[in-house]
Amino acid sequence: MNSPNPILNASNAMDYVGQTVLVEQVWDDVPKPFWSCLHIVGVVLPISGVYENSYFMTLRLGGLDKYPNELFFACIRTIRVMRYRDRHGSGNVLGRIALPNAVGSRAALPARRNGHVPTNGSTGAAHP
Numbered sequence: 001m002n003s004p005n006p007i008l009n010a011s012n013a014m015d016y017v018g019q020t021v022l023v024e025q026v027w028d029d030v031p032k033p034f035w036s037c038l039h040i041v042g043v044v045l046p047i048s049g050v051y052e053n054s055y056f057m058t059l060r061l062g063g064l065d066k067y068p069n070e071l072f073f074a075c076i077r078t079i080r081v082m083r084y085r086d087r088h089g090s091g092n093v094l095g096r097i098a099l100p101n102a103v104g105s106r107a108a109l110p111a112r113r114n115g116h117v118p119t120n121g122s123t124g125a126a127h128p
Contacts, residue, residue, distance in 0.1 A: 008054070008073040016040045016056065016081070023071065024078035033077060037061050041068050 017040055025034045042057035057068035 008076065010045050010054075013043045013054065013056070013073070016079070017043060020061070020082040022080045022082060023076055025071070025075045026077045027075060037082070038071065
């Protein structure tokens with residue numbers, strides 16, 4: 001299993017209870033991450049000397065589970081709270097990313113103005 005998740009802890013894990021989330025899970029022995037949409041129905045916190053791992057109790061969407069399953073904090077790379085569609089119909093159903101793993105500069109590209117700026121953001125000017 002991966003090292004303990006530094007972002008999820010007892011105080012902020014409780015905020016996820018009762019929420020529907022989109023979760024990216026990773027494991028040391030599986031090369032590709034696994035995405036799933038789950039309902040968080042509870043949190044199990046570690047007890048020193050008894051059980052050292054924290055995890056969510058989850059149910060899959062669709063109500064096919066008879067009992068909740070464990071989702072260990074150490075396996076979570078990304079967790080996003082699902083929101084309801086806004087009244088303007090933008091289709092934005094995901095909340096903020098709780099565990100960002102940003103790679104790259106994250107610099108904003110210039111906006112397209114009447115087709116003068118190409119879609120890829122290049123202005124055509126030489127940059128030293």
